[in-house]
Amino acid sequence: MQRRWFLGKRAIAALLFCFVLLLYRQACRSQSQTRRPAGEDAFEALLQQHERRYLQHSRNLTRLISQLKAELQRSAVELEEQNQSELEEFLRKQLRRAEIFTGERLPDEFAVLPFETFTLRRVYQLESGLARLPVESLMGQDRRNELNGALEAALHLLNEPQLRDSQQRRVYSPQHFYEGIFRTERDKGTLYDLTFRENSVPDFRRLVFFRPFAPLMKVKEELMDASQILINIIVPLADTVDAFRQFMQHFSDACIRQDGRTHLTVVLFGSEKMHEVKGILDGMSRRMKYRNVTLIRLNEAFSRRRGLDVGARAWKRSNVLLFLCDVNIRFSAEFLNSCRMNTEPGQKVFYPVMFSLYNPEVIYGQHIPSAEDQLVIRKDFGFWKDFDFGTTCQYRSDFINTGGFDVSVKGGATEDVHLYRKFLHSSLMVVRAPSRGLFHVWHPTVCHAHLSSETFKLCLQDKALNQASHSQLGQIIFHQQINNHLHKYKQHNIKS
Secondary structure, eight states: OHHHHHHHHHHHHHHHHHHHHHHHHHHHHHHHHHHHHHHHHHHHHHHHHHHHHHHHHHHHHHHHHHHHHHHHHHHHHHHHHHHHHHHHHHHHHHHHHSSSSSOOOOSSTTSOOOOEEEOSSEEEOOOOSSSSOSEEESOSHHHHHHHHHHHHHHHHHHTSOOTTOOTTOOOOOGGGEEEEEEEEETTTEEEEEEEEOOTTOOEEEEEEEEEOSSSOEEEEEEEEEGGGOOEEEEEEEOSOHHHHHHHHHHHIIIIITTOOOEEEEEEEESSTTHHHHHHHHHHHHHHHTOOOEEEEEEOSOOOHHHHHHHHHHHOOSSOOEEEEOOTTEEEOHHHHHHHHHTOBTTTEEEEEEEEEEOOHHHHHTTOOOOTTTTOOOOTTTEEEOTTOOOOEEEEHHHHHHTTOSOTTOOSHHHHHHHHHHHHHTSSSEEEEEEEEEEEEOOOOOOOOTTSOHHHHHHHHHHHHHTTOOHHHHHHHHTHHHHHHHHHHHHHHHHHO
16 A cells, blocks of 8 residues: 555656656747747847838938928029019119100210111211211121111011901001111110101001110000191291292102191291292292291391291291201101101100211212202212201290290300200200201301301301312312322323
């Protein structure tokens, strides 16, 4: 029984040992199985942690790049808007500084910057030295591109479709370009004043551009109805009946037939030639059926200033456009249109520069052409008389408001300059440009001894300039030397 108890004890001990061994092996197996995956998971977790960190850093960098791009784009837009605003302000400043809408107060008659006149093929300019011609073709590439650019811009605007266009809308081409004037102010820009007109249509289309050393800017566009603008042509007259007869012949042929919107005012000094002058006017009125004539007689010594002043003040109707003229001036219907286009009451006065013709006996010799055929702009035939300020177009209201001619000033040239300076010192714009349809015909000049020293000197200067060109005067002065040279040259050829 003790042995059975002992065996039972041993069996129980063995079972316990086996159970403990089994538990130990199971524990060791579980420990070995859990230790190996723990290292792999930690490595994978570490990789995932770094991956999440890099992804987050990448997302942060992408967001930062997007923010920087947006900021850069916003700064670029702001900078562009600022630059555009500064450019626009600069252009507006140049436009305000330029003499476009109002005149600039100037110190004297030499401070005016004159315009140059141009058509499709010619540029009419004041001479600068002996090398430049009074009229040139558009041969220079820069000059041609400049004026053609302004002309193309004007045509583009004129022909641009509008919302309210009708089926009868006009289409403009370069052939409708009438004429233009332009000038460049070196510190501001270039002003272009272009005029267009259809054939047989009385109104004009006028566009003004300003190039402030930058792209062209449209300043103004307006439709000018020239059919209603009457011009009162005032002519003071002394005893030069023959010159007046020639003037009236040209006036009736060149102006009345082409432009009936004129009125002629003749201020006659003295009564000796009254019958002849009245006969000339009556004959023209009957022949041309022209009734717009006023004859005023002054029983006093001739004074151009006095005659023009009386003729201007004698008009009592509406505010008329005045053309202060002389019997030795020839003008065309085209000039009368330029007179209308370049004047505006209270705004602008027109002081055209006329082409003064030389002595035809010196220029042509024994073969003098007709008076009309002599009206040609060429360097050997005459010059732009840019020192003369007596021929002008201005409205009567502007003439009266400036005080007209000063009665205290004596001497024809001095009187004209004095009135010219009045406009320079006012707020009115003075348009000074050569006119292709305005000529001063040659006539003998008498410089009287009773003139003042300044006026007498100007008279002699005018007399010398009106005779011939420099080269032609040189040929007259050195005529004997030229003949001697030709004689020697012929003898040398005979001997050889």
